[in-house]
Amino acid sequence: MTLAIVAAAPVAAGRSAAVSAPLGAIPDPAIGPLTAEELMHAHDTLDLSAASGLQTPQPLRAFNHAGLQKEVFGFAPYWALSKQSTWNYKLLSTIAYFGLSINWDGTWIKSGGGYFGYRSQDLIDMVNTAHANGVRVLLTIKGSGQAPLYDILTVPAYRDLAVQNTIDAIANKNLDGVNIDFEGKTDPAYPGMQDGLTTFTAELSSAMHARWPSSMVTIATYTGSASWDGGLMRIDALAPYVDAMFVMGYDMSFSNMSGQAGPNAPLTGWTYNDTLSVSQYLTKAPASKIILGMPWYGYRFTTTTGAGYAHATGAVPATYSASLDLLACSHAASRWDAPSHSPWAVWYSPSTNDPCGINAGAWQELYYENTQSLAAKYDLVNATGIRGTGIWALGYEGGKPEIWSQLNTYFSCPADVTVDPTVATTEFAIGLSAGTCSVRSYDIQQYDATQNHGWYNLRSVAGNAATVAVEGFAGYTYQFRVRAHSAAGVVSAWSAAVTTAVASSATASHPFAGLYTLDDYGGVHADTSPPLSSSAYYAGWKIIRAGKALPGVIPESGTPTECL
Secondary structure: OOOOOOOEOOOOOOOOOOOOOOOOOOOOOOOOHHHHHHHOOOOOOOOOOEOOOOOOOOOOOOOOOOOOOOEEEEEEEHHHHHHHHHOOHHHOOEEEEEEEEEOOOOOEOOOHHHHHHHOEHHHHHHHHHHHHOOOEEEEEEEEEOHHHHHHHHHOHHHHHHHHHHHHHHHHHOOOOEEEEEEEOOOEOOEOOHHHHHHHHHHHHHHHHHHHOOOOEEEEEEEOOHHHOOOOOOOHHHHHHHOOEEEEEOOOOHHHHOOOEOOOOOOOOOOOOOHHHHHHHHOOOOOHHHEEEEEEOEEEEEEEOOOOOOOEEEEEEEEEHHHHHHHHHHHOOOOEEEOOOOEEEEEEEEOOOOOOOOOOOOEEEEEEOOOHHHHHHHHHHHHHHOOOEEEEEOOOOOOOOHHHHHHHHHHHOOOOEEEOOOEEEEOEEEEEEEOOOOOEEEEEEEEEEOOOOEEEEEEEEEEOOOOEEEEEOOOOOEEEEEEEEEEOOOOEOOOOOOEEEEEEEEEEOOOOOOOOEEEOOOOOEEEOOOOOOOOOOOOOOOOOEEEEOOOOOOOOOOOOOEEEO
16 A cells, blocks of 8 residues: 555654653653544545455464464554455564544444444455454554543543443454554643543553453553653553553654654654663563554655754655655665664655655655564564564555565474385485575474374474475384474474375385494484484483404494594
């Protein structure tokens, strides 16, 4: 999907709020990132048909049926639902439909794209596909504006109705949980907002888990929410009541360098960055409840010069796919911003005949995300041990495969092994693959199904190996399985086992039936021979102290050993 190129007021990640923040705190924004982006789609033309055919979700395995090893939580805004068939559900664990808006009194706002999207066939199709892949689907409930939020959060009757309506809406679509997206700020004119949000979250969580014990309750929070205790979202107070927090780690440039072009989601540097945010969250909540949200979009700034971080007179968002289109039509070279670990580009847009159709008569600076910048953030997720990563928003990748491949390399990398069901030689090939994952190496194991021995560690091979030669005895049946070590350091689960039978009349591939090497630590290694029924290995302890040829044998052979 491509966002319309229209004039839009930038949104601060932490614009000054009415409640003063202590030194080092990052105050809440006046308008939250998701609320601001939704405003840009208020007049979108949507093709959403009536819904039917909802299926029942199946139990989860790992983070999904494909063995995903971290949470990968993607927002699915109603304006991107038509793209849902292009998403790689094997690389998602949770999808949050965005969403239904709550009125000041706890009733639904029954108008707009979010409401009609909830009632659409596109949503049903997405839910059914997600559930078939073991992916949760949550309902995002939205609220913004100080006065409406104040009523919902502080008036018990309105709060109760909002909770009940949420339960009913989730049950109506067989969904798996809820995401709370209430974007506001603390303000003396509206006292009790922070306590009200905590109370609302606690009551909704209690009701959700009473109805569905395995349901998932999450909340969207600001980048700087954990830097102080005075914002709308008090992280340490919310943590006991939610299963996860989606940290909206984007739209930081407008507060980091107000009035200038700059990176949307810097890894390091400035006041707001992902590394600092994660470290602050870890002081207020368990790592198992923190999801670092990442942008699959950037911003195109109109600037007064072509210098980096130039003064900006306007900014409009550009999705991942739209950013690539801008680079292509402008012929601008991609540059690297070292402090933020993100790419950017600059070019001049003529006032007429601009190949990109901007016709600005001014410099353009694009700060965006690519696989390299996202990889740096994924590294942060894995290094800090937090629950996982988040995406704003699904559909923004425009079907580009490389962005999914990067997720595979950092959070999944499932491997497969193939073999012919019967083989006619004692040495034969097995095939290895890991789809779009960038693989450093494979581990291979073999099981002797005839003697019920194994699993034996055969070997590790380089990630570019498509086939590997293995050995077996004539008349025996074997199983093989494999796991992958990705270039990002992820070790996949073992694959499903595959079976082959070596024919009893199989041709011997070598002039000997068994040949092995014994190392001085006691390890036994097959040299183009079938696996032994047992083996020993004494790590760090050299059990072989001496070796010599047997006397009186012509030719002399053998290496008896003295063991301790």
